[in-house]
Amino acid sequence: MYSVTDRIKQVKRPSRLIRVSDFTRIQYHDGKELAPNESIDGSLMGRVVDYMTRAAVSGDVRRAFHYCLEGAKYADVIKSRNGVKPHNLKAAELLLNQIRGGDDRSQLCVARLAAYDLWYRNPQAAMRYDIQDVYADTPTIWNIRRMVWRSMNFLKVCGGAIRFDFTFEPHGYTDTISSGDGDFLTADTLWDMKVLRSKPTTLNALQVLTYYVMGQHSGQEIYKGITKIGIYNPRQNVAYILDVQKVKPEVIYAVENDIVCYSA
DSSP states (O other), X not given: OEEHHHHHTTOSOGGGTOOGGGSXXXXXXXXXXXXXXXXXXXXXXXXXXXXXXXXXXXXXXXXXXXXXXXXXXXXXXXXHHTTOOOOHHHHHHHHHHTOOXXXXXXXXXXXXXXXXXXXXHOHHHHTTOOGGGOOOOHHHHHHHHHHHHHHXXXXXXXXXXXXXXXXXXXXXXXXXXXXXXXXXXXXXXXXXXXXXXXXXXXXXXXXXXXXXXXXXXXXXXXXXXXXXXXXXXXXXXXXXXXXXXXXXXXXXXXXXXXXXXXXX
16 A cells, blocks of 8 residues: 555656646745755655645644654654654654744754654654754754745745645545645645655646546535646646546546556
8 A cells, every 4th residue: 555655756758648738837926045055854845835834824833733643653663663752743842832933043943853653654753863953054944934934925826725644534545545645725726745956747747637536526515616737846836737627538547447456
C-alpha cells in the first residue's frame, strides 16, 4: 500500500496523462523580493509555509500542526524501542505553545515543529534528521512571513478556503493507495501548495489530479462542487489552474483504474 506521492512516482510516462502546460498560469505580484538564501532546506520550507498558513487562516494552531504532533508521538514510539527515553512529544508541545504570531521566536518554533512532520510521513528519513539543528535565520524568517502573507492573500482572492488538510474517507482510498492528504479546497477548486524555485513538474500535476479523482470517489459531499484543480506556489507567487472538464475521460479512467486501482 502506498501514499499518493509514492504511488505516482511509479507511473511511467506521466506526461501521457497530464502536463503542466495543460494548466492556465496566473502570476500575482506584491512588489517584494524574497531573500535568495535560506537556512532550512526546501522541503522543510514547504511544510513551514503550508502549516503556518493553515494556522494563520484558521486561528487554530494545534489543528494546523496536527500531523507534526502525531509525528512527534511516532518518534517517541520508535526511539523508545531503541532504549531512548521518550521526549519528542513534550518537545513538540513546548514548541507549539511558543507560537504566538510573526515574531522571530515563533518562526523558529514553527520551523522546528514542522520538522516533526517527517516522522509522520517518512520515519526512515526522519531518523537521519536532527530537529535541534533546524535554525531559521533572518532571511529565512523574512521569506516565511512573505510567503505566508502571499498564501493568505491568494486565498482571499479565491474567496477563502472551505477546508484545509482534506482526506478521502470513507471510499476514496484503496488497497493500492491507503494514505494521502491534500492542502486546501476553495469553493470550486482543489489546491495543492508547492513551495518551488522552478515550475511544477508533471508528477505534481498528476498528484493533484489523483486527489481530485479520490475526492470524487470518497463519498464526501464537499467534493461534489469541485470542478477545477490547481497548484499554488507562494515562492513564485504563481498559480496553475485547470478545469477538470478539459481532462479527457480516458485519462480520468486511467487514474481511477491504473493508479488508484478502484477496479482491483
